[in-house]
Amino acid sequence: MFLPEDNKQPPCEEDDEHVIIDDYFLDDDEPGFNVEDEIPARRHDKELAIQRYIKLIRMPETDQIIREQLVAKVCALRIQLNDMNEEAEKTSHLGHTLIRFIETDSPKSVVCDSCEKKSRGLPLTSLFRSSNSGKDMLVCYSCNLHIHQDCLEKPGLRPCPRLDFDKEERFSGCNKSYEAVILKICPEIGMVKQQFKCNDCDGPISFNSCNLCDYDGKYYCQKCHSGDTAVIPARIIHNWDFLPRPVSKKSLLTINYIRSKPILFDILQLNSMLYGFVEELPIIKRMRKELISMAQYARLCRQPFKPKLTISQHLIEESLINCYTIDELCNTVKLQKDLIDVHSSLLCHITKDCESCRGKGFYCELCHDKDDLLFPFASNIASCPQCSVVYHKNCYHRKNRRCTRCKRLEEKNSKLTQESL
Template identity: 30%
Template sequence: MEYDERLARFRQGHVNPFDRGENDGTTDRKDTPKLEVRPELFSGEPKSQSSDRAMDLGLAEDHFSRPVGSFVASDIEQLKQAIEECKRLILELPEHSERQKDTVVKLIHLRLKLQELKDPEEDEPNLRILLEHRFSKEKSKSVKQTCDKCSTIIWGLIQTWYTCTGCYYRCHSKCMNLITKPCVRSKVSHQSEYELSICPEVGLDKQDYRCTECRSPVSLRGVPSEARQCDYTGQYYCSSCHWNDTAIIPARVIHNWEFEPKKVCRSSMRYLALMISRPVLKLKEINPLLFNFVEELVEIRKLRQDILLMKPYFITCKEAMEARLLLQLQDRQHFVENDDMYSLQDLIDISSGRLSCSLTEIHTTFAKHIKLDCERCQAKGFVCELCKEGDILFPFDSHTSVCQDCSAVFHRDCYYDNSTTCPRCARMTERKQEEVEL
C-alpha cells in the first residue's frame, strides 16, 4: 500500500498538462500504460548523477558570455566553490577516464575566468615610463614568463604585461605602480665598471637583517624569509629579489681565472648581462700577472697588436674599404681601437678557445689582402735598410721589429745586432738640420 501511494505521488508530480485526457483531473488507471519504475528514483539519486550535478557547479550560469562589468563578488565566490568542487571530483574519478579529462578542462576554464575577474583587461598604453624604465606593452601569449615584482606567472592570454626595453624587467600591468627598482641600464650608463672584489660581504647585521633592495625582514634561518647572498655584491636579499639565478663573476675571472657561475640577485644578473660586452677591463692595470699564467691571453694580445698595425693599410685602401674588411670585427669594435681593453665576453671566449680561432681566421684574411691580393698595400711594405736583403717586410710579420720613433721595419735579427741608430731616423734628423741651416 505504501508503495502504491509513493507511485501515485510520483505520477502526480509528473502530470503532463498538455494531455487532453487529464483535463478533467481524473486518471483512468486501466487506460494508462504502465510506467517502468526504477527503484533508484525513490531510494535516492545515484552517485553518478550527483557527480554530474556537482561537476556542473559554477557552469550552470553562462559565466563566459556575460559582460565583464556585470561580475560581482558573488560570482567570484561561486567560481571559487566550483574550482574546489572540480578539484575534489578529479581526485575521486577514475584516472585517465574521459570524465576526469573533461573535469580538468572545466577546472582550467574556471581558473582562467577567476584570474580574469581579479585582473580585468583594460585599455593600457603601449609605452609607459617609470623610474627610468621604458616599458613596452607585450603582445606575446606565452605563459612561460614570470613577473619580476610579484614572482608569479604572467598569463599572457588574459593579462596585460610589460617589458622594459632597457633592462628587460617584466611585470604585470597591475604591478607597475608597486615597482621600486630603477632601470639597471641607467646604472650601466652612469657607472660602467665592475665590482672587482670577490664577494665583498659586510654581514647580515650591517643590513639590519633586511633585504638590500626591498628592505623586507630576512634571516639565515628562513624566518620570516630566507636570506640569500649575491656573490657579486656580497649582500643579502629576500627570495623575491634573489631567484637563485647564476652568472659569471668578473672579479673571480680576473683574479682566479674562474668561470664557474655563482648565484646572484636579479638586479646583479641584469647588470652583468648588460655589461658583459662592454670593454671596461684593463688587465694590464688590474692584474698584469695574469698574462704570465694564461698563454691564450698572450696569443690574443699579439693578434690584436697585429690588427692595429694592419688598420692603417685598410683605411687608406679603396679595395679594403669597399670590401669592408674591418667590419668583420664589428662585434668587437674595441679590437681595432686598442689592444689592452677587454670585455667579460672576451675573457669567456678566450677561456673556451672560440676567440682564438675566430681572431686567427680574421688575422689571416687581413694579412692575405695586404701581402698577396692588393698591389697598393704591397707597395707600402718595407725593405730592411740594415741588410738590404730579403722579401718585402710588413710591421705585423712575426720575424720583424719596428722602430718606435719612425715606424720603419727591419729584420728582427738585424735590428738587435745593429748597435747604430735607425737609418731612417738618421736621415730624417739630417734633413731637419739642413732645413734649419737654410
C-alpha cells in the same frame, strides 16, 4: 577592367633588369608601378604598397618571377612596419626600455619579475599585429627584465641598473669605466650592519630566512633572492672562475646589464697575472697588436671589396689593448677564432691581393733584400721608434738598433745648420 585575352600585351621586356607590371594587372583607378621601386618611407605608403602587392600576387595573370619579387617586397615591408611599431610601442619605465617579448627561438616560459608568474613569449606571427594585450610579456633592452604589461604600475618594481651606471660611468673614447661594477669577491658586511633588513625591499630578515648574494655580499629576503645564479665579474677577473653563483634579483639585473653593454675591464691593471695563467690571452694580445697595424692599411685602402672589420672597435684600439668585456673573457676561444678569421683575411688582402696595400710595404735598408717585402705587423721585423721604418729584426740588432733613415736625417739637418751659419 581586364582586356580580352587576345588583346593582352606581354609585360615590357626592354630592360630585363627593370621588370614592369602593366596597367592591366591593376584596377582602372590604380596606376602601374615597378616592383624594383624603392621601398616607401612613410607608414601609410608602406601599408598601401603591401595591399597593392598582395592584390597583384593573387592575380592569376601575374608571372611567377614577378610574383616571387612581390612576395619578397611584402616581407621586407612587413618587417619594416614591425620595426616602426616596436619604436612606437617602446615603453620607458624606471629607466627600463621595454618592448614586447617575442619567441624567436624554441618556445620557453619566463617569470615576471613583479608577480612571479610564468608566461610564454608572443609567437613570431605577432610581429605583424599592432595591438597590445595587458598580459603581454615585456622585456628590457638593457637588463633583460621580464614583466607583464599589467604589472608595470605595481609597487616594488626594481629600477634599471642603467640609471646607476649613467651616474658613475666616465667615457674615454669607446671605453666605459667600470667604477660602478663591484670587483671585490663577495664583500660580505653582515646582517648587523644591514640592521636585519633586506637590502632590496627593507623587509625584516633573520639567519633562517635570508639568502646571501655572491655579487654584492648583501643579504636579501627569500622574495628578493629566489636562488637565481650568474657568473660573477670579480671571480672571473681575479680567479678566472666561471662557476655560476647565487645572486639576488637586483644583482642579476646588474650583471645582465654589464654583459649586454661594452663595459671594458683593463686586466693588466686589475690582474696582470692572467696573461701568465690563461694561454689564450697572450695570443689574443699579439693578434690584436698586429690587427691594429692591419686596420690602418684597411682604412687607407680604396678597394671596394676590401675585407670588413667584423670585430668590436675596442679590439683594434691601441690605448685599449688590455681591455675586454665580460662576454669576451667568458668566450676567449670564440674571440680567438674571430680574430684569426679577420687576421687571415686582412693578411691575404694586404700582402697578396691588393697592389695598393702592397705598395705601402718596406724593404730592409740594412741587408737590401729586394725579394722580401716587410710590413709593420710581421713577426720577423723591428720598427724604429722615431720614424717607424721597418727592418729585419736580425739586421736591426746587428746594427745596434741604429736606424739608417734617422742617421740620414741627422746628417742632413747638421749640414743645413752649417750652411745657414
